[in-house]
Amino acid sequence: MSTPITPAQVDFSDPAVPASPAFGDVYHARAGALAQARHVFLGGNGLPGRWQGRRCFVVLETGFGLGNNFLATWDVWRQDPARCERLVFVSVEKHPLRRDDLARAHAASPLPDLAQQLLAAWPPLTPGLHPLHFEGGRVELLLGLGDARELLRELVLQADAIYLDGFAPSRNPEMWDEWLLKQLARHAAPGTTAATWSVSRPMRRALAALGFEVGLAPGLAPKPEMTAARFAPRHTPRRPAGRAPLAPGAREAVIVGAGLAGAACALALSRAGVACTVVEALSGPAQASSGNPAGLFHGTVNPDDGPHARFNRAAALATQRLVAALGLPHQAGLLRLETRLPLAAMREAEGYVQALSAAEASARAGTTLAQPAWFYPGGGALDPAAYTRAMLAASGAALQTGCQATALQRDGDVWSLQGRDGACIARAPLLVLAGGHQQLPLLGPLGADLQVQRGQLTHLAEAPWCPAVPIAGDGYAIADGQGGVWCGATTQDGDLEPGLRADDQADNLARYGRLAGRALAPAGPLAGRVGWRLIAPDRLPLIGGLAAPGNAADQLRLQPRLPGLLLCTGFASRGIYWAALAGQLVAAQALGLPRPVEADLLDAVDPLRLALRQRRRRGG
Ligand SMILES: Cc1cc2nc3c(=O)[nH]c(=O)nc-3n(C[C@H](O)[C@H](O)[C@H](O)COP(=O)(O)OP(=O)(O)OC[C@H]3O[C@@H](n4cnc5c(N)ncnc54)[C@H](O)[C@@H]3O)c2cc1C
Ligand SMILES: C[S@@+](CC[C@H](N)C(=O)[O-])C[C@H]1O[C@@H](n2cnc3c(N)ncnc32)[C@H](O)[C@@H]1O
CATH class of the missing domain: 3.50.50.60 (FAD/NAD(P)-binding domain)
Structure with missing residues (x-):
């Protein structure tokens, strides 16, 4: 079960320092976000020097905020001829910005190119991890949306550097307390460093108790000091064998x-x-099996947002991003018909899924549907072989x-x-x-x-109805772009018959008719394809x-x-x-x-x- 995300409310009235009215604090020092990132977070963690020559370097941050620390780190990585092969920047954020607020925050960015790429990759604000790739995959932002207290427990990683950047401990104590720092220390190995502009005594004491050597370093003016720490535990913590x-x-x-x-x-x-x-x-x-001529992809919505819904959502969003990065032709948008849209309506998330009434779904599908539907704007259909x-x-x-x-x-x-x-x-x-x-x-x-399960698809070269967007429910229908439709599909456990079956074609046509809301008689001959699914x-x-x-x-x-x-x-x-x-x-x-x-x-x-x-x- 995950908690729906509440986006940030940002006060832009002082353009030099965007602020959070909810926390009563600013997002970065008045000296400038990039200056703070370079001095405190990169400098305090010995970067760029410490990543040089490495295959991969992992930064873990608390509080993604406006993303300035990420952009500054990416920029320094980019300019460093001795940079590590791969930079993974992991950051957790409870109140991410809406896309238009993020655009506003970076409207005058000194790193316009990188800010633009971040904006283009900004995910729908759904709970969980969003792996976003840049530089052909050499830079990854693993953005965790949700409360740091829950997400840090669920992350599986080993950090090389930690950026502690919640709002001030006095305004946002839960981002700095012993429990949270302990979760961070679980992701540290001997030699992992941590830095922050804060010099809060309780935080420094907690870090020391967790095995960090905690020092003071010159702060970014006007702050005289900042904290820089290095993990040097007396006993090296053992990693769980199954996660090695x-x-x-x-x-x-x-x-x-x-x-x-x-x-x-x-x-x-x-x-x-x-x-x-x-x-x-x-x-x-x-x-x-992957040789089918067409197939669907989309997420899943469940009222309890359990493991299936969360895995399917993460997977569908990853597919959407990869398909776009590959420039693969595909049909964007998908309707998933439901008998009703119960409680799950609360799971609507802009850019991921939208609840449509039967009338709204009908308008999208280009036929009269009797059922409401989920509309997945980032889902769709594509040619799996391509x-x-x-x-x-x-x-x-x-x-x-x-x-x-x-x-x-x-x-x-x-x-x-x-x-x-x-x-x-x-x-x-x-x-x-x-x-x-x-x-x-x-x-x-x-x-x-x-279980090995046989499945048969049917192709109608001259379709009496082509859905305007791919549509799924009891079966599915995908326009082939040439006046025809792919529809399906049958399910027969343990059946290894490779030839097309007439009965299966009839079943698929019946499904197609039910989706269209009327019986449809095909004019021309039917074709199809048989494949197998492997199912746990x-x-x-x-x-x-x-x-x-x-x-x-x-x-x-x-x-x-x-x-x-x-x-x-x-x-x-x-x-x-x-x-x-x-x-x-x-x-x-x-x-x-x-x-x-x-x-x-x-x-x-x-x-x-x-x-x-x-x-x-x-x-x-
Ligand atoms: C009718 C039907 C409709 C479907 N519709 C959809 C859909 O709409 N959306 C969707 O997401 N999915 C759909 N699927 C499921 C999807 O097609 C499969 O999940 C997917 O193709 C499986 O991919 P795979 O790479 O695991 O297996 P495969 O595509 O079967 O690839 C495995 C490859 O491994 C090779 N191989 C196996 N053993 C060996 C060996 N010992 N040595 C060398 N090579 C070997 C095989 O030759 C094969 O090429 C559908 C499936 C069916 C049957
Ligand atoms: C100072 S800002 C971070 C600035 C950011 N690092 C940057 O580079 O722009 C602190 C952030 O911590 C987030 N935050 C506060 N409490 C949180 C919590 N419990 N879990 C996750 N994020 C939290 C806030 O929403 C805010 O975006």
């Missing part, structure tokens, strides 16, 4: 499967500096087609894949299994929990490491994993929605980067959850 990076430092990876899952992993890994080889049994990419190919092309991955992997083996620090003749077809320190339902023989007992019992994907031999832990975060091996599969009917976020999760788990979703969502998609649930049911 699976292939830290890997520069090469092999990925099984050139469908949506494999392509998304290749793209995210390549952005993180890993050269990928994708091994594919068929003669090209996206020829299995999406797969675009991700692969952007990743620069090497593609080995016609290569079926029949076994995997670990030799020292390297995984190798064997082909049909037993010869090695590829090897690397990191192996990702993203082969959809056809890789089940490689998964061993884990595969036994997964709880209908969430399987993304993460597999268990190392030995005792099974009773918590996923404590379960030791096999080094260098990740699973990314079980995409059910949501391969288009989930791929982008799944790829980012794989890269983060492999390399130990900040995870783009909260800890409870990591557990929700952990492949080992299925075995853990079985053990719990058996009382083991």
